[in-house]
Amino acid sequence: MKVFQQFLQFLTTLLPLSSILLSLILTPVFAGAANSGDVDLDNDGLIEIETLEELNQMRYNLFGTSLTDEYGDSNSEGCPASGCFGYELVNDLDFDTNGNGTLSDELSWNNGSGWVPIGTGRNSFSAVFEGNGHTIKNLYIRRSEDNNVGFFSVLVNATVRNLSLTGTLAKVYGNNDTGSLVGQIGNRNFQDSTVIKNVYSTISVIGKSDVGGLIGNITLWGSNTYVLNNRVEAVVQGSWYVGGLVGYVYSAMEDSFISIEHNSSNSFVYGQDNVGGLAGALLGQHGGYVKLTYGETEGRVTGNSKVGGLIGRLYTRGYTELNALDVSNSHANTRVIGRGNNIGGLIGMVEMYGEDGIVFIKIVKSYASSIVEGVNNVGGLIGQVRDDDDSFTIEDSYATGKVSGSDNVAGLIGYFYITKFSTVRVARTYALGSVRGSYQTGGLVSKITYHSSSLPSWYTDGYFRNIASYWNIETTRQTSSATGTGYTSEELKCPRFPGDSTCMARLYYGWSSSIWNFGTPTEYPTLR
Incomplete structure (x- = not known):
């Protein structure tokens, strides 16, 4: 190998264009010879990457223990005694x-x-x-028949951080499990843990x-991510499970x-089913737990069914192990356009199946200011909640955006469908946006169904609890709701604290001033 490298150096002294020619000799994409000399100058265990050739060489050592070329020659000089464990x-x-604005003349064109x-x-x-904090510009991938497509194909027990992916020429095309950074995150062992932190992308996918x-897909069997x-900030387009940040979790x-x-995410997201401004779908089964907190979205989300400004669909099922999905401290300010059913300003659809005390979904301290359009089951916050003998909670949340559709259209939640003895809690919520529908509509909730009939009164006394939740009868243009109480704008704005006795209506009992900012008598409460 050393003789070959000496030969390359000799050619360099003779040919002005030798760097390009030698790249073509070595590989159709990039040069592959492992660098000589110290590869970890700061001795932090991370091998320095300063060229596209070295970036390409990462594929030849997926554990980051040395800089390795396509022939298997490796160099770990400068790594600490404990060894190197990655790249920087x-x-x-x-x-x-x-810099000529085209990639077809580049070695990476492939x-x-x-x-x-x-x-x-x-x-x-x-x-x-x-x-x-550095940037990789103009990453281009066109592999529409391949799965697991991105800068990385699959990550397992890996950490990627402090990186930007940008460029006017950058695009990523794939089949299933496709993202600008990584197609899929998985695991081999229970102790595996993957971290994606401080990554910014403007690449259309x-x-x-x-x-x-x-990220295209995160699927874990007993580990953490x-x-x-x-x-x-990008355009993201697919058919099923499409999200501004991640498609399927x-x-x-x-x-x-x-x-x-x-x-x-401030993106334009297009798909058919399970489409969300941040995540297409969050799913938990067999004891799995997913938490989404402090998520924010802007832009536009367009799909057919189960379309949401933040999340397209929340789904969990369990019969023996505890399952939980939590969404908190999140906000969607998007244009949500659904050509079908189950469309929401924050979440398109919530589905729960399992035994009582086993399956839990909780949405707290979140709101949507999205403009929402759909057909059936359309809500300013959630399109539909379908609860089968499980525990669903929504607390300290609200919706302010306009909502329009055909049937089961409401300011907060379009439709509740309860099939067994579920435990449902709707507490400290409100809705303000105008509600337009052709059939069943409501200020807070349009309809609550127990099996295929109306919710019985005995059910609302214990299993379905509505606590201090309101809608604005003026701005929503709705005089009725399946649950909650309607008030005027003046009545909802007046209180400066819970139970303010100076107002005509004493509202917001049980609402915490540490969670809510009541502002002045001309403002609605907002989350702190």
Whole structure:
């Protein structure tokens, strides 16, 4: 190998264009010879990446223990005694190396297919990739027949952080499990833990199923994943399970925990079913737990059914192990357009199946200011809640956006369908947006059904509890609701604290001033 490298150096002294020629000799995409010399100058266990060639070489050592070329020659000089465990960018990289605004003349073009995602389903990337605040520009992938498509194909027990993916030429095309950063996050062992943190992407992503602006699919069987402080501003398009940040999230087993915290998206998201401004769907089964908190969305979300400004669908099922989905401290300010049913300003549809005391879904301290359009089961916050003998809670939440549809249209929740002895709690909520529908409408909730009939009075006394929830009879243009109490704008704005006796209507008993800001007598309460 050393003789070959000496030969390359000799050619360099003779040919001005040798760097390009040598790249073509070595590989149709990038040069592959492992760098000589210290690969970890700061001895932090992360191998420095400063060229596209070195970026490409990460695929030859998926654990980050050395800088390895396609021939298997490796270099770990400079790594600490404990060994290297990943890579770090030391400068920005641009796939448009000559800056001429086209990629077809680049070595990474690869006959139009572009970048080859790092790792595979069987051989995933399992190391640290530290971006150090740098940017990878003009990443281009066109592999519409392939699954697990992104800068990384599959991540398992990996950390990716402090990175930007941008560029006017950047696009990612894939089939199933497609995202700009990674196609799929999975696990091999119960102790595996993957972290995606401080990643920003403006790359348009187009795929079929499980398509996300950053991550296509997260499926865990007994391990943890943390998605923290990321942002997407892009166009995201697919058919099923499509989200501005992540398409499909599935915590499939006891001891599986997925935390999605402090993420935002200002994107145009298009799909058919299970489409959301941040996540297409969050699912938990067999003891799995998913938490989404401090999520924010803007932009537009368009789909057929189960379409939401933040999340398209929440779904959990369990009969022996505890299952839970939590959404909190989140906000959607999007245009939500549904061509079918179960359309919501925050969440399109909530579905729960299982035994009492086993399955829980909780939505707290969240609101939507989305404009919502749909057909049936359309709500300013949630389109439909379907609860089968489980525990559903919504607390300290509200909706202010306009809502329009045909049947079961309401300011907060379009439709409740309860099939067994579920425990439902609606507490400290309100709705303000105008409600327009052709058939059944409501200020707060349009309709509550027990099996296929109206909700019996004995059920509302114990299993279905509405606590201090209101709608504005003037702004919603609704005089009735399946639950809650209607008041005028003046009555809802007047209180400066819970139970304010100076107002005509003493409202908001049980509402906490540490959660709600009551403002002045000309303002509605807002979440702190």
